[in-house]
Amino acid sequence: MDTLLLSRIQFAANISFHILFPTITIALGWVLLFFKLRFNRTGERKWMDLYLFWVKVFALSFAMGVVSGITMSFQFGTNWPGFMETVGNVAGPLLAYEVLTAFFLEAVFLGIMLFGASRVPGWLHTLATFLVAFGTTMSAFWILVLNSWMHTPAGHELRDGVVYAADWWAIIFNPSMPYRLTHMLLASGLTVAFLIAGLSAYRLLRGDRAAEVATGLRFGVILGAVLIPAQIVAGDMHGLNTLEHQPAKVAAMEGNWETQGNVPLLLFALPDEVARENRLELGIPSMASVILKHDPAGVVPGLDDFVAADGTVLHPPVAAVFWSFRVMVGIGVLMLLVSWGAAFLIWRRGVEGVPRPALMGLTAMSFAGWGATLAGWYTTEIGRQPWLVQGVLTVEQAVGDIASGMVATTLVAYLLVYAALLAAYVGVIFHLARKGGRYDAPVASPGMQPAE
Template identity: 70%
Template sequence: MMDTFLLSRIQFAANISFHILFPTITIALGWMLLFFKLRFNATGEERWMDAYRFWVKVFALSFAMGVVSGITMSFQFGTNWPGFMESVGNIAGPLLAYEVLTAFFLEAVFLGIMLFGFRKVPGWVHTTATFLVAFGTTMSAFWIIVLNSWMHTPTGFEMREGVAHATDWLAIIFNPSMPYRLVHMLLASGLTVAFLIAGISAFRWIIGDRGAEVRTTLRTGLITGAALIPLQILAGDLHGLNTLEHQPAKVAAMEGNWETGPNVPLVLFAIPNEETRSNDFEIGIPNGASLILKHSADGVVPGLNDFVTEEGEVLHPRVAPVFYGFRVMVGTGFAMLALTWGALALMARRRPGATGGWLETRRGLDGLPKPVIWAALAMTFSGWLATLAGWYVTEIGRQPWLVTGVLPTEAAVADVAPGMVVSTLLVYLAIYLVLTLAYVGALFHLARKTAGKDQTPERPAAPSLQPAE
């Protein structure tokens, strides 16, 4: 039988896993909508406004799902984890309040103008509202990442009778891991949206939508993905080095390294065995981990056995979920790199002036072979996969701490009967499954519905189609 502690962890993991799907979309999609609107303002081409009208509906749906799931998640601080606020509420509470005051209110005020104000307000007002909503989603991400980063690398506080009190808010906000986590998360959101746009656009092309908007958004998604993935790989490397400095046990679990020492291989695949404290069926690249983490073949990399006390108490996270989650995240990232850079190379080789005929029927869209378009569809939600895998690495890798070195996770759990947690967990899981399927179904239904309408040809719009000034 599972106890309250483990069940509460599973329940919170289910809540955060569901919730994070939607902010991951809205953070970057707001800026993509602003790009569409600015391009329309600059060129007058209706294809950009068609893209805006389609994707603003996706934004609205994602925003609503994010708000509702966020409220449910915040309740668990009181119902499942009261020790968290009792111990560090003096820091967590204000940071969450800043998120509401500087971000959520901004989004809520201007969202209506963004959704329904086109043709009802001057064009510059509508563009400004789009900018402010995009800015609000980013500010929301900023404050949440500040709190989460502080839980990993806490600074700027002192403990008094078991309660954290802030001594330096700048040190709390700009804690050692915050810049790396913020950049990593923003790039993850950008990649999620890039592949979502490319995937849905590929689906629309496959079902027969040949409008200028589809061509535009497919190209935009692939080009955005190609631009962001190298930056994400670089940001991930810097984030890993920062984690090595502040949370070496997490890095040891990510690498599947048990013994501290030089010449540590980069383990490509293995089955971590915590009973024997070794890896089964290991396949690795000699010296790879030392080269990546220490930039030297004989660089010393920490091992998991350093984080076990003489009494046998384990002070490192469970290895398997961190180890496998890291590989899923990295593998998905390299798949993104291969698809987007390959697609860009094919588009660059496209015959000048060819807009139909042989290219359209045999090569797919804009010089892309049809298998590439199908691959884009298959990777529609690859950003979600990479984000969840990375989130599990980050959060499970922090264990056994809720706030590193300050608050053990087990000390914060509520004293409630396991049956109560099980019942609510099952309800949550059922609702989240239904809502996720409904959300995905709604996106493809919207794509099919849009494909059935007359499509705007790829030429500048008439002056009468400009928004009211």
């Protein structure tokens, strides 16, 4: 393997590990705020017990996200110096905004959120929870602004091969940013919904009948059932936006080689890039045209349009994009079936009447959001190839001149450490669930002085 491929794999490994944890903290911060507001309003201890349990998960996820994010950022200088050399005038300020408006906000108020329930007035603890939740969302906003700009660059000008900002509003609100931000926020909400439902189901399976367990299961299932239809609509809109600005990516997602109408929606196929055709196709006639053009005869771009006259391929690797997209959609459909099925059971039988197989299914889906997020991320990022910044900078132009052996060595080290950390993280999460129990620490009520 050469330096370019190894560096791509290394960065993919880093960002794959990192994205798992913001995917939890972005939505979990708002869920914690909801739990706290419900406690403030009702005075029911179960809501505070939910808060005190899930704030531990938030803290652990936040710590893992910060550490892995720092490691990832160093690769801009070590593996991809051409990125900052070319687009640093845009990327640098956006990353700085993320630190100044989001990370500092989270870091300052996280301590109050974690340890202040019995030490500060209730209103201040609630405010700290809100500010941390707001900070996680602002962090997602700035990172997705940069990522979206890399896919649909706007508001810049190129001078002597270097990008300069010409219109910051156009840069920030680039054509794909609203769709990517919405899609990611909903993905985070679904990840948290299934994590809460799954761990609550796990606690029920172990015989934990505390009031907050049933409430947590009901909350997670309902949240998932509400968000998954919204995600399907947002995903469709995002796909139409991608078709407009990155047609080669959509062609790879659909496994469509020739520009034509009546394109089938392929459920299964084996793309062959050498023969430039699909083998063993199984699809629904004209459905891809219906989805993408809202017309059975709608013309969908084909991959053959993205091959230069000299034979240079200007579209992404087809099989990777084709299958990662189907994994994402498949998990999304499973989420729909599981959440709606569980919601129906809870409606008809109550939480206590949910059968054991259903609880086992929910437990198995605890980290389903991670699978869908990674598959969607691979679809998006591999689908941008060969570009690092669409139409501006290729990955080959940005890679650093370092020995492949050094990249391979650090890649192996990263993978080993990440595997150990991920196993430890999941183990701790389930350990907390097994421990369960009621939290008897005093809690300050809104507007009152700290509890004794």
